[in-house]
Amino acid sequence: MVDLKQKPFYLSDEDIRWVEETIASMTDEEKIGQLFIMLDRKKDFDETKEIFDRFHIGGCRYSNEPAEKIYEQNRFYQEHSKIPVLIACNCDNGGDGACGGGTYVATAAACGATDDDSTAYSVGYVSGREAAAVGCNWDFGPVCDLLYNWRNTIVNTRAYGKDPELVIKNAKAYVRGVRESGLAVCCKHFPGDGIEELDQHLVMGVNTMECDEWDSTFGHVYKEMIDSGIQSIMAGHIALPEYSRKLRPGIKDEDIMPATLAPELITDLLRGKLGFNGLVLTDASHMAGMTAAMPRSQQVPGAIAAGCDMFLFFNDIEEDFGYMMDGYRNGIITEERLTDALRRILGLKASLKLHEKMKKGTLIPEKEGLSVVGCAEHLAMAAEAAKKSITLVKDTQHNLPVTPKTHKRAYAFVISSPPISRKNQHDPVKQLVKEEMERFGYETTMHESYYDLVLDDGITKETELRSVIIGKVEEFKKKYDVVFVFINMKGYAQANNVRLEWSIGHSTEIPWYVKELPTIFISLNYTNHLLDVPMAKTFINAYAPTREVIRQTIEKAAGEAAFEGTCNDNVFCGRWDTRL
Missing domain, CATH: 3.40.50.2300 (Response regulator)
Incomplete structure (x- = not known):
């Protein structure tokens, strides 16, 4: 169970009181809604308001548009949500992941090609400033994968390299940069991509490493990031068969699941062995690495039951919400697991002071802050990154x-x-x-x-x-x-x-x-x-x-x-x- 006073939340008694009182005041539907992160493609405000009112979603991600449009969209999200919303962006390379016109700085591969970690820091710094300016509070980065297989194009330019120490150094620098703007960060894609050449959008990934080898490579990276206080981790649709066999002796091959659906990998390995106390979210749930693993009606609650706290994206909102609700009512998601997930979700929000900002009306920054998007300082960082990489x-x-x-x-x-x-x-x-x-x-x-x-x-x-x-x-x-x-x-x-x-x-x-x-x-x-x-x-x-x-x-x-x-x-x- 989560300890909200410890790393990475560090909540005060007052913060924890808000978390507990909020959970106690919620209906079952509101609790279930907090588990979902919506992908907003349509950007129809009337439809979005209806989704917020009916399904009480806990987080949002969106497709990019110009900075001013994203700013107004994010303002709308917060104004029409009873509980502050986690608004996420994918800033792998800079502020271009937060909005159209944002500053591209460098890929992780470019960062890894330089002789220090200053480029990775610049990517994080620009990502954080431009994402915060448009109203985001959560960055789905850094990528902590290790590119061992040169055939892998999924993380080819998204990985800092294949040396664990190089990845750790750059990932920590990226995190330092992002945190200057107060955003939460997220390591991905546990238990680690870069061993094979398959795309989890199309097929379940498999990390074939033996347990000892994984411990000294991917496990070492995640342990370092966890110990440094990373707030969230994205579970990939990637199996780790040798650890599944070790943690579940006698498990049949057909029962080996991607991490998103494998309690032995999330609950036992990530939370138990590695000691992660933060929030776990799934990778995108429309990817075949997840959808082909079991029927959708089982995947949706199964991810939460396995130890994930948030479910990334809907297929059909009404149907997936119903699947999650059914999973709670029929015991796939226990009361204890649901409460633990809610504490982590609201704990992350409290650690970002979203509950206090909501009272003050400062969940979205002043619009004048959009001037940092594509500013001269950030463009100079991009030029320096090119020079060095x-x-x-x-x-x-x-x-x-x-x-x-x-x-x-x-x-x-x-x-x-x-x-x-x-x-x-x-x-x-x-x-x-x-x-x-x-x-x-x-x-x-x-x-x-x-x-x-x-x-x-x-x-x-x-x-x-x-x-x-x-x-x-x-x-x-x-x-x-x-x-x-x-x-x-x-x-x-x-x-x-x-x-x-x-x-x-x-x-x-x-x-x-x-x-x-x-x-x-x-x-x-x-x-x-x-x-x-x-x-x-x-x-x-x-x-x-x-x-x-x-x-x-x-x-x-x-x-x-x-x-x-x-x-x-x-x-x-x-x-x-x-x-x-």
């Missing part, structure tokens, strides 16, 4: 430096995900690349991919032929001095592993040109693309498709600034030819 993985052919003085005429590819992922629009990164290349002084010809041609001209035989016929190699060499290949691939909840994908079979994008002209490959996202272009002799990991990152990468390639970032062996994807 952009990584030259290899330059074995000594193509660098390349500048407009020596290689004036540039041909530039931008290899993008299919246009359906950006609502059938051209990749805006392509325009950023063109502008920054030309700003720097290159005469730049942008390649038109099959995607580009189809968006402009439709699917025709001509567009197909233009996309697969290279033309005369000698003419290409006479026209251009250097080739730049910017890789801007990203996947989400569609494939278990994201690989570099050309826009059409036998595309003219495929690197036929690497032996003809100096070629500079730049990844603007994942760190493992050398697997698909091992013929690249010059490869840069830049970690993000922002103007600042693109600008600094071009400058560094020209020798105007040093590459300061570092990388580990994951970037070579376990192959010998990627190192050549």
Whole structure:
């Protein structure tokens, strides 16, 4: 059972009195509602008010819009809730996770590429300030996963690295930054992603480590974060079979569940062995790692019965609320477990002084505070993060430096995900690349991919032929001095592993040109693309498709600034030819 006077709550007697009196005054429906975190996609205020009135939800997360709209939305949440609401955001990389127009600073991978933890602190600092400005009080970060498997694209850029000490150092720095603005923080995704290559949106993840190995890696990370006072932990839809077998001798393979539904992992391991006294929430409940584990009617109350305190997102609000209520009434959720969960939820709210702020009318800050979103100070931090993180993985052919003085005429590819992922629009990164290349002084010809041609001209035989016929190699060499290949691939909840994908079979994008002209490959996202272009002799990991990152990468390639970032062996994807 929770001890609200201890870490991470540290509540006073008066705070605890508010928690207990609030619980005592609640109806069963109000108690059940506190267990849910709603995802607000529609942003229909009339509908939202009805949800608050009828279902009494404990927390909210939302899809991003401009800062002023998010601010008004969050004000509405608090004004129409009987009990202060936990309002969460996903600020993995900076304030861009709190609102449109927020400041991107750096991915965790970029933080891990630097030589200290100041970049991770900056990410947390900017995340906290911009999230607090729009009225958030809970940040779903930091990511505490360990990227051991280079094939894993779920946490490829979201993990600080594969060294537990590096992850601990950066995660703690991130937390320090966030807490300057008073937000609660959340480690994710217990018991740890990065061992395999599967996406829990599509399938249950499995952390295959033996117990002793887990204790010294993921367990070590979580123990350090718990001891430092982390307030909440997100349970992933990830099984830890060896610990389930150890803690439940004789458990059948078919009964091994993801952590979100496994009491031996939440109650016994996380709360018992690791001593976590804070709040546990599930990862998103629409992910197949959870939905395929058991019927929905059992999943919903089963997560709370397993030891999770809050359930992240509804499928159908009325139905899921009914499932949770039925689970309480039929004893799947005991009175003791429900009360313990409520104490942790309200305890977190009290630790943030939400109950006091509600009385004072200060749950939402003054609107003038929105001026910090995208401010000069934060943009300077983003520029410094790019400076310190952009990584030259290899330059074995000594193509660098390349500048407009020596290689004036540039041909530039931008290899993008299919246009359906950006609502059938051209990749805006392509325009950023063109502008920054030309700003720097290159005469730049942008390649038109099959995607580009189809968006402009439709699917025709001509567009197909233009996309697969290279033309005369000698003419290409006479026209251009250097080739730049910017890789801007990203996947989400569609494939278990994201690989570099050309826009059409036998595309003219495929690197036929690497032996003809100096070629500079730049990844603007994942760190493992050398697997698909091992013929690249010059490869840069830049970690993000922002103007600042693109600008600094071009400058560094020209020798105007040093590459300061570092990388580990994951970037070579376990192959010998990627190192050549």
